[in-house]
Amino acid sequence: MITFCRKSFIKNVFNGQIRCKSANSVSLSYNKITGCVTTSNDSLPPVLIFHGLFGTKNNWKSISKAISSKTGRTVYSLDLRNHGSSPHTSGTDSTLIGMANDIELFLDDNHYKTATLIGHSLGGRTVLQFAYLWPERVEKLIAVDISPLPTIPQQFFTKTTFIDELSKSIENISNDLNMSSARKQVDDRLKPLITDAFIRGFFLMSLHKNEESEKLFWKFNLNSIKHMLENEYINKIEIKIPFNGPSLLVHGQQSDYVKKDDYNAIRELMPNVQIVSIPETGHYLHIEKPNHFIDCVISFMKLS
Known part of the structure; x- marks a missing residue:
C-alpha cells in the first residue's frame, strides 16, 4: 500500500x-x-x-x-x-x-x-x-x-519585530549611492538594533542592489522568514x-x-x-x- x-x-x-x-x-x-x-x-x-x-x-x-x-x-x-x-x-x-x-x-x-x-x-x-x-x-x-x-x-534576531526593523533599514536610501556608501548607511541604521559589528557584517553580506532599479534589497525572504518564526516552524522537528x-x-x-x-x-x-x-x-x-x-x-x- x-x-x-x-x-x-x-x-x-x-x-x-x-x-x-x-x-x-x-x-x-x-x-x-x-x-x-x-x-x-x-x-x-x-x-x-x-x-x-x-x-x-x-x-x-x-x-x-x-x-x-x-x-x-x-x-x-x-x-x-x-x-x-x-x-x-x-x-x-x-x-x-x-x-x-x-x-x-x-x-x-x-x-x-x-x-x-x-x-x-x-x-x-x-x-x-x-x-x-x-x-x-x-x-x-x-x-x-x-x-x-x-x-x-529566544534571540534578538528571532523576534518578528526585528524582521520589521530589518525591512525599514533599507527604506529611503538614495539609489544614486554606490554600494559601499549605501551599505555604510544601512550599517549605521542597524547599530542600535545590532550592537555587535561582526553580527552586523554577517547580515550586510546579504544586502544587494537591483541591477535595473538600483534599489537595495535583502537577499533573504523576510516575509517567509517572519512567518516561519511566528509559527515556530524551527521548533518543530518531526521525529518518529x-x-x-x-x-x-x-x-x-x-x-x-x-x-x-x-x-x-x-x-x-x-x-x-x-x-x-x-x-x-x-x-x-x-x-x-x-x-x-x-x-x-x-x-x-x-x-x-
Missing part, C-alpha cells in the same frame, strides 16, 4: 522503496569545492554544508575548502530556501520538512545515494529533520550548536524514531543553544552521538575558533 504525504506529492523510488517527495521542493543554489588531484576521491559520498538563519553559502567557503583538502571529498555549501541565491517560497512552505525535502531533491538531482551532512543553527535543524526522515541517506551527521530538542533560546547513525554535535561552551543538562535528552534522540564542547566560544564557534572546529569535524569524519 502506498501512503501519500501531505499536500501534493510525486513518487520517488530509492533502493526499491517508494518515497514521498514534495512537489514544492526547490533546487538549492550552491558552491562546489573538489579535492585537489592528489587527494580527490569521487567514490566517497560528498559533504553538504548548510548555514544558519540569515546566513548564506558563502559564510562557509574557507571551511568547505579545508574539509575538501583534508578529506579529498567534494564539498557543497548550499543556500537554504529563502536565503542567498536559492528560490523563495511562501511562508507556509518555510518548514523544516520543506527544507529537508530540498536536500533530498539535491541528492537525487546529483545522483548521490548518501552524504555527510553538516548544519549550523537553522541549517542544523534542517539536516536533523532530514536524518529523521531519510536516515539511510545520511552517511554521517554533524549538528553545529543546535540539537533536536524543541527548546531553542531516534536517529541511530553516526553523529556529532559540536557546540560552543558559552552558547545558550546546547547545555550540558541537555545531553541525556539529546542522546535519547541520537543514541550514537558524540558531543563536543569547544571552550570559550558561543553560537558562532566555527568562526570564533575555525581550526578547532575543523579538527573536530575531520576527526569525526575519519572514524570508521
Whole structure:
C-alpha cells in the first residue's frame, strides 16, 4: 500500500522503496569545492554544508575548502530556501520538512545515494529533520550548536519585530549611492538594533542592489522568514524514531543553544552521538575558533 504525504506529492523510488517527495521542493543554489588531484576521491559520498538563519553559502567557503583538502571529498555549501541565491517560497512552505525535502531533491538531482551532512543553527535543524526522515541517506551527521530538542533560546534576531526593523533599514536610501556608501548607511541604521559589528557584517553580506532599479534589497525572504518564526516552524522537528547513525554535535561552551543538562535528552534522540564542547566560544564557534572546529569535524569524519 502506498501512503501519500501531505499536500501534493510525486513518487520517488530509492533502493526499491517508494518515497514521498514534495512537489514544492526547490533546487538549492550552491558552491562546489573538489579535492585537489592528489587527494580527490569521487567514490566517497560528498559533504553538504548548510548555514544558519540569515546566513548564506558563502559564510562557509574557507571551511568547505579545508574539509575538501583534508578529506579529498567534494564539498557543497548550499543556500537554504529563502536565503542567498536559492528560490523563495511562501511562508507556509518555510518548514523544516520543506527544507529537508530540498536536500533530498539535491541528492537525487546529483545522483548521490548518501552524504555527510553538516548544519549550523537553522541549517542544523534542517539536516536533523532530514536524518529523521531519510536516515539511510545520511552517511554521517554533524549538528553545529543546535540539537533536536524543541527548546531553542529566544534571540534578538528571532523576534518578528526585528524582521520589521530589518525591512525599514533599507527604506529611503538614495539609489544614486554606490554600494559601499549605501551599505555604510544601512550599517549605521542597524547599530542600535545590532550592537555587535561582526553580527552586523554577517547580515550586510546579504544586502544587494537591483541591477535595473538600483534599489537595495535583502537577499533573504523576510516575509517567509517572519512567518516561519511566528509559527515556530524551527521548533518543530518531526521525529518518529531516534536517529541511530553516526553523529556529532559540536557546540560552543558559552552558547545558550546546547547545555550540558541537555545531553541525556539529546542522546535519547541520537543514541550514537558524540558531543563536543569547544571552550570559550558561543553560537558562532566555527568562526570564533575555525581550526578547532575543523579538527573536530575531520576527526569525526575519519572514524570508521
